[in-house]
Amino acid sequence: MSASIARYESFLINNVSTISTLESSLRSITWFLPGRFKDAELASEALTASLNVMSMYHDTLLAKVVKNNPRNRPLLPASLHNRFTKAWSDKNLVYRWIARILELLRFTELVIEMGLRRKVSDKNRWRGVILLEAVKAVLRLVLLKMTRRPLISPPIPEREFDPTTLPPQSNESSPTLAPSSPSYSPPATPDHLRNNHTPLPPHSLLTPPPPTRSDTSVEDYLLPKALTTSSVKPSLSLLNTLSSPQDWLAETVYILRPLVYVSLLVSDKRSNRALVTALFMELVSRNLRRTPPPSAALERSEYARRDKDMLWYLLRGSIWETYTRPKLESLVSRTSQTPVLGLFGAFVKDWIPLINEYYYYTAP
Structure with a gap:
């Protein structure tokens, strides 16, 4: 069992870009499955749940790779x-x-x-x-x-880095350990290009006039780069x-x-x-x-x-039955003949029965 897991982890690390693209494509498809065939909503949610569980496992594995190799750590904190x-x-x-x-x-x-x-x-x-x-x-x-x-x-x-930016791993290295340092050096500059770094003097007609005032003040430039109290707090003391x-x-x-x-x-x-x-x-x-x-x-x-989540009450109970659903059904009927908005109306029409039938679509 451990050998199978190790092989899968190695496959994930070596094909992380392809797997990330596949996950994104499948997530987009799940939004349009309901209403297309019998039990389409079950297939859509089962696929979504499987993708979420696999993504959680992938994030755990990729976090180990990023942690063990400083070269893979994101630039932003x-x-x-x-x-x-x-x-x-x-x-x-x-x-x-x-x-x-x-x-x-x-x-x-x-x-x-x-x-x-x-x-x-x-x-x-x-x-x-x-x-x-x-x-x-x-x-x-x-x-x-x-x-x-x-x-x-x-x-x-949560995942905060793009998995496609991770460099490919060697087959000999462990999937959960940092890859070995590269043994190659960047190519040297050819001789005929070494003296081509001196720019030509700008033409007087192409030179913009000097600015009369600064577009951004010094404070506006420095404020986003300043450390806040949360930036220097210990992680356990953020709350x-x-x-x-x-x-x-x-x-x-x-x-x-x-x-x-x-x-x-x-x-x-x-x-x-x-x-x-x-x-x-x-x-x-x-x-x-x-x-x-x-x-x-x-x-x-x-x-x-939490305050934003209170908007979900528009899709619950009598508020949904007497106010929100009639509004959505009226929108669907008005846009049914419109070329572009009709697609959105058909999408909403497929989801209205699911909100009526299942609790967890709008559960608190």
């Missing part, structure tokens, strides 16, 4: 999110595996729901969804207790610990919100109780959470992402 999650993954083995399990559940939860919908009764399907949400809530509470900091999504580092009961309550309410929503949704699907309760918990968590200072860039970006 890692993002604050990657610094924080990578520091916790390296420090705590339990954090690393819980974070990976959460990502695996996120990648496969919709495929699991589709399989349950086809194989078991509707009641057992919703039991499976509640079980998934309960497992996710427990794992997130464990991470919250472990880190004592607001949860970051996703909890694992401050939860210091008050109010902070803990805000995070706990936010974590339990999806479980409460699906539980109320199953008990009474015709009522708005689930939607109102989840939205109320979202607003309670938002008002209870602390206001991070301007220097806490990572925490501010996480809270900004």
